[in-house]
Amino acid sequence: MFAVMGKILWVDLSEGRCWEEAVPEWVYQTYLSGMGLAAYTLYRAVPAGADPLGPENVLGFVSGLLTGTGSMMTGRWMVTGKSPLTGTWGDANCGGTLAPAIKHAGYDGIFVRGISPRPVYLYVDHGRAELRAADELWGLDTRQTEDRLQALFTGRPVSVACIGPAGEKCSRIAGISNDQGRMAARSGLGAVMGAKRLKALVVSGAFPIPTAQPEEMQRLTKRFLRWANFQPPFVNGQGARLLGTVMRWMPLSLRQDGMLYKFFLTKYGTVGLNQFSIETGDAPVGNWAGTNEDFPPNRSETVNPDRIREREQAKYHCYSCPVGCGGMTHFAGGQRETHKPEYETVLALGGLLLNQDLESIFEANEMLNRAGMDSISAGGTLAFALEAYERGWITREDTGGLELRWGDSTVILELLRRMIAREGIGDWLADGSRAAAERMGRGSIEAAVQAGGQELAMHDGRNDPGFALHAALDPTPGRHTVGAYLYYEMFQLWRKIPRLPAARGPLYPKGHKYGADREKAVQAAANSQFIQLLNGAGGCLFGAFIGMQRMPLFEWLNAATGWDLDAEAYLRIGRNIQTARQAFNARENLPLKAPISPRALGLPPQTRGANRGRSVPLEELASLYWAEMGWDESSGRPPRAELAALGLEAEE
Missing domain, CATH: 3.60.9.10 (Aldehyde ferredoxin oxidoreductase, N-terminal domain)
Structure with missing residues (x-):
């Protein structure tokens, strides 16, 4: 082999x-x-x-x-x-x-x-x-x-x-x-x-990894590198924020080409669109109850990517990556270095907490990296605690004398320290917001913004309902890297698989995203299958964003293995992987549509800000998605015959 x-x-x-x-x-x-x-x-x-x-x-x-x-x-x-x-x-x-x-x-x-x-x-x-x-x-x-x-x-x-x-x-x-x-x-x-x-x-180790067609692998890689290394000079943080403001006011959505994101990724890493995401309503604010109006440009300036990039000492490249979205940065004064905080970390510890102190975000990032704790879940759990204190569900007696205030970086860092140490109130919070809400009671689950127990990432389903759909329906709930309508636009799978519908565009009404129809189910199912194919190959999501007409994933797979499969056949392999993951949960008799915070679905819709009036029709989308995946459309369970064909169970 x-x-x-x-x-x-x-x-x-x-x-x-x-x-x-x-x-x-x-x-x-x-x-x-x-x-x-x-x-x-x-x-x-x-x-x-x-x-x-x-x-x-x-x-x-x-x-x-x-x-x-x-x-x-x-x-x-x-x-x-x-x-x-x-x-x-x-x-x-x-x-x-x-x-x-x-x-x-x-x-x-x-x-x-x-x-x-x-x-x-x-x-x-x-x-x-x-x-x-x-x-x-x-x-x-x-x-x-x-x-x-x-x-x-x-x-x-x-x-x-x-x-x-x-x-x-x-x-x-x-x-x-x-x-x-x-x-x-x-x-x-x-x-x-x-x-x-x-x-x-x-x-x-030093074992060699053989490929069937090494010269073809080299040719394909050289072709891809021409796209990966192309970088225009005009990209900057302020321009991204202004673009976000314009797109928020536009009545139309612009179909996204992932090369634009690649330009920001190469220059800034994942933090390149911090302010853009706040302005468009992609990034949640104030534990998902606030809006971009609560973290306007004069406040979000603290997470301007130019301010983060100026601390970068060297780019960090993962193995086999020409883009280098990571970086080694320094704290104020230059005395200590740390990995550059990622987009999710910056906004989970910034706008989600109404925190304007960039230095505290760097400090919290280093604390979390050293402790080995998820910054998305940590930020979401801290936001839950701040709201719980504001609404009287916990008091200073519960917090050990801490007065939990939005945006207070000193309190945020101390609360985070206690979470890592499982000390006092930190012991309540160390297992995430759902576990804390169950312990706290008093209806506090309302403020625990999560799906199936996992805190949601910094991409708002009220802005792109695909994020909410996949957060609730993927076998690993609460994830943002498994699908979104935006991802489908950037993957451009229809260029390789003609049966798939092309994404709307280049301009289309924003309201189109908020319906429930078979077209969206087809796109969502294709996303799920493709992401798992990518995960089977060891591929990077950011590479796939460049587009399948530029990243030769299917061609690499054939040249590496010696197989002769088309893109449709590889997508079926992705479906096999997703089905096995789904079957793991079905065997546990778990709900295959994870309970997700109504707040994240726009229930009720916000009355102001970038996402005002928007909600996600999850119930209708779930049945359509399951049917498109070939599973039971009312329960999401894969058919027993398919599991037998995949070598998982004997058919009854």
């Missing part, structure tokens, strides 16, 4: 042993690698009803099929498992350096079950694996942990993925850090590592 290593590594922490398992070729042909390999493996290995923090849960670290093949923007790794935050299928996606390390070590994935009697880390080197004591690492933050481990292995480059104090304390919003600040943050899977007493993975 080409492009894959043909086997996975199993680790049983309870028994303290490691072993290899060969992966049949048909599994790769059905699911690719990456997310697909994980979905197939976990469905079979994790029993229904397993405790997410118990020994039966399996934590999978997987690398994509295209990783290491000479393709570009295909170096993403994924961690998967049953989520302790939502109780559903859980996954988190990350860049950094772990993805190629897993394959060069000889594997397509590393799967961990059981619970160690003491803290350990897993060392994998060129086909050898062993568990080593980590007592001296327990209690260290993520950067300290990685520094210690890197110092132990100086003979060959290693990649480290580890948890910090949040994961050790089983915070259900804990993530996993790689490369000292790249975070696989969502789904609370850092808590699973903590519960298993697995402090870190240290992975190295």
Whole structure:
């Protein structure tokens, strides 16, 4: 087989042993690698009803099929498992350096079950694996942990993925850090590592990754790089804000070409459209109850991308990425460096909290990275706490004397410190806003803006209903990277798959987005299938935004594997992956339309601001989407015959 290593590594922490398992070729042909390999493996290995923090849960670290093949923007790794935050299928996606390390070590994935009697880390080197004591690492933050481990292995480059104090304390919003600040943050899977007493993975190797047509891979990559490296000089932060203001006032929407986003991404990273998103209503404000009018340009100036970029010392590139959206930045005074905060972090700790103090956002970002805690869920939970205090659901007695005020950066940082330490009110908040609301009662769930228990990201479904649709209907609820109407516009899949409808445009009425019809269901289903194909390949969402007529994903897959499949056939593989993830939840008898905050759906609609009068017809969209996916349109359950065909269950 080409492009894959043909086997996975199993680790049983309870028994303290490691072993290899060969992966049949048909599994790769059905699911690719990456997310697909994980979905197939976990469905079979994790029993229904397993405790997410118990020994039966399996934590999978997987690398994509295209990783290491000479393709570009295909170096993403994924961690998967049953989520302790939502109780559903859980996954988190990350860049950094772990993805190629897993394959060069000889594997397509590393799967961990059981619970160690003491803290350990897993060392994998060129086909050898062993568990080593980590007592001296327990209690260290993520950067300290990685520094210690890197110092132990100086003979060959290693990649480290580890948890910090949040994961050790089983915070259900804990993530996993790689490369000292790249975070696989969502789904609370850092808590699973903590519960298993697995402090870190240290992975190295030099196995070659063969491709079927290396010269064709090189030709395709050169063609893609012409697009990825094209960068006009006119892009700036103030211009983006003004464009957002104009688009807010326009009665028409403009179909988006992802090359425009790529220009901002190359120059600024993900923070390039901070103010643009606030102005258009894409970014929620004041715990989703406010509007752009509550964080106008004179206040949002604090998150102007030019102000963040001026602190950048060097660009950060994930493996196989020519864009380099990350960066190393410094705090005021230049005494300390930190990874540049991402868009989600800046706005979750900025406009969502009405916080105008940029320095506090940098400080909070560093705290979260070192603790190994999801900045989206942390920001959403802090916003919940501020509103709960304002509405009298908690008092100064509950907060240990803290007066929780919107925009008070001193209070925000102290509350965050207590969340990380599980100290006082922080213990209430460390498992996310839904858990805090359940503990608090008094109707406070109204202020917990989440889907299925996971806080929503900084993209408002009242501005793009596709975000709300996928946040509620994806097997991992509350996610923003699994689909939106905007994504469909940028992927331009219809250029490769003629049966798919072209996105409306170049200008179309804004009201078109708020209906429920089959066209939107077709687009949403195509989004879901394509995203999972991308995750099976190890591809970067930002690369896909450049458009499938420019990023040769389907052609790379054929050249790497030697297959001869068209784009439609690859989209069916994406559907297989999404079906396996959906089946994981269906087997748990969970609602396959996750409960989502009415506030995020515009119920009731806002009466002012960019999203005034808007609501999302989720109930109608759900049935249409499930039908388009080929699942039961009233329940969302995949048919048993399809599961049997995918090698998941025997047909009754």
